[in-house]
Amino acid sequence: MSAARPYIPRPGVRAPAAPRFRQNRKAELRIWWREVDRVLLGLVLALMVIGSVAVAAASPASARRLSSSSVRLDDLYFYWAHLRWQVVGLAVMLGASLLTRDTARRGGIILGAAMIAALVLVPVLGSEVNGAKRWIDLGIRFQPSEFLKPAYAILLAWILSWKLRDPDLPVIPATMGLMGLVxxxxxxxxxxxxxxxxxxxxxxxxMLAGMPMQRIMMAGGAGMAALALAYVFYDNARHRIDSFIGGGTAFDQVDLASKALLGGGWTGAGLWLGRRKMQLPEAHTDYIFSVIGEEFGLLMCGLVVLLYLAIVLRVIVRLLEEENVFALLAAAGLVVLFGGQAFINILVNLQLFPSKGMTLPLISYGGSSTIAQCLTIGLLLALTRRNPFLSRDGLGLKAALARQEKLR
Known part of the structure; x- marks a missing residue:
């Protein structure tokens, strides 16, 4: 048998590029694995695993409540759907974590502009669910406000970072205008x-961008005044606050959620053995923390709270040595949105905060919420990536890059 003939390039004909492309892709993945915050990634994956089990526990309650004489939902309907959304979310998270900071900034700006435009169209084209128009149905139904959250943090950081180019730019009023519009x-x-x-x-x-204390106090006072005006003139705010203070349908729901959460004791009743969850209106979304408490106990609830705290603290620690202003502000905004939503949901379930209709990030069922929260984490992973040789060995830039090249 004759030996294989070597490839001899001919004039005007390019050599095959696939092997080099695969080598470059593998090198990029190795670099990503060394630079990405694996502790943060592990904490997030732990939350998603708990979320899968929690939705499996809550699915029968919601499936039976939403079933009718004509449509009978399987008890694990929401569980199987949640797993599918988690697979999509994981792909989005890992894809976003591979982005460079410049690409993440550009993508966030484009996404933010698109979602603000979608919010403008929601009152006209939106579909109503439970008395609220928050979704747009274009064959695939999505909630613009969920996807605006990660983009909003990018937009704020981008505008505030303009001050590095020109200290006289009115970046704080510009972000106030954006916040007011949203x-x-x-x-x-x-x-x-x-x-x-x-x-x-x-x-x-x-505040992190250096807003003066006088303006912070003014913003706090304006916020209190806006809340008072909302109570007087905004029916939704008045209804929720009155229900939280003096009873009503919303109060009954939160009271039931609190009783379900505490009813499981320290160790819980066991998977699919909870009874109060069957009466919860949104067991698989808004009140899934109460389902966790009833079926898996207060110890598991404590673990969930600790995981959220660990994610927030991990990002803060990661940002302590950050010198890029945009990355610092964007990551801070992302983690505030993520952690803030988590703790508002938990406080509602504990009957310590008025009902808000918020999901528990990475745990509650939901297509838009799951993908948007995974995008948030993916952007956090991208913005907090670090070259380990630059931070640990104190090497110069050229020496660190040379050492990294050898490891390839």
Whole structure:
């Protein structure tokens, strides 16, 4: 048998590029694995695993409540759907974590502009669910406010970082205008919970960007005044606050959720053995933390809280040595939105906060929420990537890059 003939390039004919492409892709993945925050990634995956089990526990309650004489949902209907959304979310998370900071910034700006435009269209084209217009149905139904959350943090950081080029630019008023526009569009749905979350994220990022204390006090006073005006003139806010204080349908739901959460004791009743969850209106979304408490106990609830705290603290620690202003502000905004939504949901389940209609990030069932939260984590992983040789060995840039090249 004759030996294989070697490839001899001919004039005008390019050599095959596939092997080099595969080698470059493998090298990029190795670099990503060394630079990505594997501790943060592990904490997030742990939350998603708990979420899968929690949705399996809550699925029968929601499936039976939503079944009718004509349509009978399988008890694990929401569980199987949740697994599919988690697979899509994982792909989005890992894909976003591979982005460079410049690409993440550009993508966030484009996504933010698109989702603000979608919010404008929600009152016209939106589909109504439970008395609120928050979704747009274009063959695939999605909630623009969920996808705006990661983009909003990118937009705030991008605008505030302009001050490095020109200290005289009015970046704080510009971000206030953005926050006001988003808040107004959300309250039209109505979606007071997300509006308050966006305001809180703006305040945290603006403070980190160096907003003077006088303006911080003024912003706090304006926020209190806005809340008072919302109570007087905004029916949704008045209804939720009155229900939280003096009873009503929303109060009954939160009271039932609190009783279900505490009813399992320290170790819980066991998977599919909870009874109070069958009466919860949104067991698989808004009140899934109460389902965890009833079926798996307060110890598991404590573990969930610790995981959220660990994610927030891990990002903060990761940002302590960050020198890029945009990355610092964007990551801070992302983690405030993520952690803030988690703890608002938990406080509602504990009957310590008015009902907001918010999901528990990475745990509750939901297509838009799952993918958007995974995108948030993916952007956090991209923005907090670090070259380990630059931070640990104190090497110069050229020496660190040379050492990294040898490891390839």
């Amino acid at each position: 808040g107004l569009l959300l309250m039209m749905q109505p979606n007071l919970g997300d509006a308050m979350l966006f305001v809180g994220a703006w305040l945290a990022v603006a």
